[in-house]
Amino acid sequence: MKTVEISVYGAEVLCPSCVNLPSAKETYEWLEAALSRKYKNQPFKIVYIDIDQPQEEPDKQEFAQKILNDEYFYPLVVIEGKVVGEGSPRLKVICEEMEQYGYIAN
Numbered sequence: 001m002k003t004v005e006i007s008v009y010g011a012e013v014l015c016p017s018c019v020n021l022p023s024a025k026e027t028y029e030w031l032e033a034a035l036s037r038k039y040k041n042q043p044f045k046i047v048y049i050d051i052d053q054p055q056e057e058p059d060k061q062e063f064a065q066k067i068l069n070d071e072y073f074y075p076l077v078v079i080e081g082k083v084v085g086e087g088s089p090r091l092k093v094i095c096e097e098m099e100q101y102g103y104i105a106n
Contacts, residue, residue: 001102006031006046006094009063009076021088024048024075031077034091039098040106 008031010024022030028048035044051068055061059081067074073087077094084097095105 001042003043003045004080004098004101004103006035006044007049007060007063007076007078008046009049009051009067009072009078010074011051027075027077027089031089031091031094035094035098038095038105039103042103044098044103 008024008028010027012023012025014021014023025048028046032046035046049055049060049064051064051074055064063072063076063078066072067076072083075086075089076083077085077089079094079097080101082097084094095103099105
């Protein structure tokens with residue numbers, strides 16, 4: 001099974017349209033904990049990307065720039081280059097995408 005990479009994009013400042021929602025960093029931490037429980041002993045990589053910092057990888061910089069250009073809301077959740085959640089990502093949708101890569105819920 002391939003170890004998938006989950007990228008959570010965000011910024012220190014809360015998204016203007018995301019009032020009363022968790023910050024991007026809180027979403028990252030929640031998602032990491034939830035997926036670690038759901039897919040115990042199944043490796044995956046989850047990274048937090050600050051959109052206000054330059055990115056070395058072109059695809060990550062492209063997503064960050066799209067958020068800065070208001071094409072996406074943050075937190076933005078991307079699995080292997082596919083957007084699976086933005087603003088208020090849903091665990092069910094993220095899990096459905098993980099299971100497309102062979103992950104099995106515990």
